[in-house]
Amino acid sequence: MPRRIPFSRAAAGPAPLLLAAGVLTGLTACSGAPEQPAAPAPPPVPAVAVTSAMPADIADMVLPTTGEQTRLTQGLDAFGRLAADTALRACLGERQTPAPPHEPPAFVRFSDIPDLPFIDRNGFNGVIVPGAADATGDRPAEGAGRDIQDRCMKAGAAVDQSLRTLYVGVQGSWFQEESSLRTHPRVLAALGSFGPCLAALEVEAPDENAFFALVDRRMQAGDTTGERALARAYAACMKPAEDVRSELRKALGKRFRADHHQEIVALNTALPARIRALERRYAIRISFPAL
Template sequence: MPRRTTAPVPVALAALAALAGLTACSAEPAPPAAPAAPQHRPAAVPVTTALPADVADMVLPTTGEQTRWTQGLDAFGRLAADTAVRACLAETRTPAPPHEPPAFVRFSEIPDLPFIGRNGFNGVIVPGSADPAPDRPAAGAGQQQVQNRCMDTGRTVDQSLRTLYVKLQGQWFQEEAGLRRHPQVVAALRGFGPCLAAHKVEAADENAFFALVDRRLQDGDTAGEHALAGTYATCMKPVEDVRGELRRALGERFRAAHRQEIAALGTALPARIRDLERRYSVRISFPAL
């Protein structure tokens, strides 16, 4: 999934997806994903399953903790889509193409520092997702046609949920990304590189830091990656202390300006979630500490 933001972003590996092409991105901007290690089943963490008291928290996060709701919502669409794809393939006993299971993917522009500090940057498995499809010989023309048709079905399922919120969410992410250029945030970010150096991490800025994280993940260096995650949580905290206050104020203004759309989401989004849960026998869930 390409990075979709107008602000400078850290280097990151592609986000884990349910099937290749299944998480088609809209034109609306959104924050980039934090690095996720490829080619292995991501870790599991505790989850919650109850929807937040304010549905808007799933769509318009203003804190790292609230992004757990956002991750759950996005991952739920991929989980329902993946389930639909597998059911479609099973009708003709067509094998699924190799792919990673749906995973919770975090946002770098609104970092969840406590979660990162405890769990690292790796992708987190979504409960109820199937195991990755094993490597098989390339599918024949007939099987490829079935796979393409079934993946189209999956995209339709995912979009039936995303279309309810993606435009409004994209507008919020675009405004939030502008905070990176705020003078107070720019000043706070100047301390990030020196903080890394004080912790003996050889990275001058976020781009270099996440490139280093990616290398640790690619090498399977779990201990090294977790150490970097702890350092990131420490060094980014002063930045988030500044940006978090600005983000909360911006979020209040944004919600006030979009009161009608948010009110409509409060009815439509839970109804669509429950419909997909019933139809595909899946359950929405959200990562928790």
């Protein structure tokens, strides 16, 4: 699966090279290092526009080739997590058991297919999915309550899996092929301008690893102004490389869709039907980030 851009809340997990700010804080606390003063609370998650309009071509939602299309992918992934969380809370509510500590569903962006206009406008902070329950007040249970929590969490996970099973196979194959662009000579050459471009903007980060480590530090410090400035710098300095990747990715995607035509035809029928069924069952609605 592709690496994901970090954000301050509800990251699906740390990427191989990019740690979510909240995860980094937790790792530091467990490392045995001298105790440090608590970091300031993260700033409020900014509101962004969303849309519930499904794309005319469902493949755009499953097999993104542009940053704009990844907004559809984020919405699909987040919808499964929203349905799972709603099912979890319904299961626990029937048994009068509190929900275990967990972050609410959020949109998760992809760094292999960066949505530069969105990052430029909204920064790196994550966006909680509309309709998600607030995680505040959740607490772990003990004994029988813990067993109920475990059973309900499995039931919720099964709801998410019932959606993902429709598309995860072909999507995984696409992301594997798309990841080959990381080492494409044209892409590597274009990425050579990233560090110098940042330096010209007085950002001390020679490469992406160093850059996102700096983003993490800004987020942990609650430095909204600094984080947004870094987002604008990233959008500007990554554009030359992303222009090259986008050209290559679109050609690769065209070939991939031709090779997987029958799977995509099936998705265009099965996936919308499953989404609508989950919307009716859990009184939720799919949504996608928008500019």
